[in-house]
Amino acid sequence: MKPKTEFRFGVGASSILMILTVLALAALALLSLVNARGNAALAARSRTMTVAAFTADAEAQRTLALMDEVMAENASEDWTPKLLAARLARAGLADVTLDEDYHFAFALDAGVGRELHVEGILTPTALPRYTLTRHQLVAAALPAAPAAPLAMP
């Protein structure tokens, strides 16, 4: 007669089971934490970019207001582009470029490698005194990567 073998829950099996369970739960918890921190970092970056963009836009509006004020204060002036550019520079708007056709342009830093480009046309003797033709947020150009060879040597 074959001897009956007893099956016993061996010493050590429960420990192994417990260790495996704890390791799995710890991995899950760490993954959750890493994912949450990634979300928080993304939200912080989004905040930085949005606030910087609106701050640049606010500065652009103030610049336009100052330009309008300069032209309004000297409404009876016999304007030339050179004279107008000098008046704008005297008012603290040296970064505003003005060409012979009264096209103006300036750029403001909008954070995270971006710039707000504003362009338009000035009409100092008529109302409205300026017309916007461009109001664009531009990302900085990426450095040109070396061209990959089309065929292997």
Added chain:
Amino acid sequence: MRNYRGNALLIELVIALLFFALSQAIILRVFADAQTTNADARAMTRALAQAGNVAETLRVSEDAEATLRAFGFQRREDERAQAGGYALQSADGYLLTAAITRFSQPAGLLTTVRLSAWRDGAELFSLPAVRYQGVAVP
């Protein structure tokens, strides 16, 4: 011998349970931290989207007060909204406030609306919505 093996198994089970309980206390804390961080990030993202939407509309709006009321802002005497400011309480756990300032010059009017987001008494961010309206007719 049987008694000895049974006792060893019992002791091992007790130690394993104690270790399991201790480890679960730590793991649950990590889960709670992750949940809190996620909730904060979610509130920040939603507040940013809403504030950006309001700011974009204010940039082209001629009546800042009417625009704020259309978005659900209410005039409120709140220390964060400042005197005469507007506030909007969101269901996502943040508060948006708007403070309007105007600078009038002969050439036109510069309207600045400072939008701020608050959560648990701390400011999340603040962004300006500025519009300059030049004189269109003499």
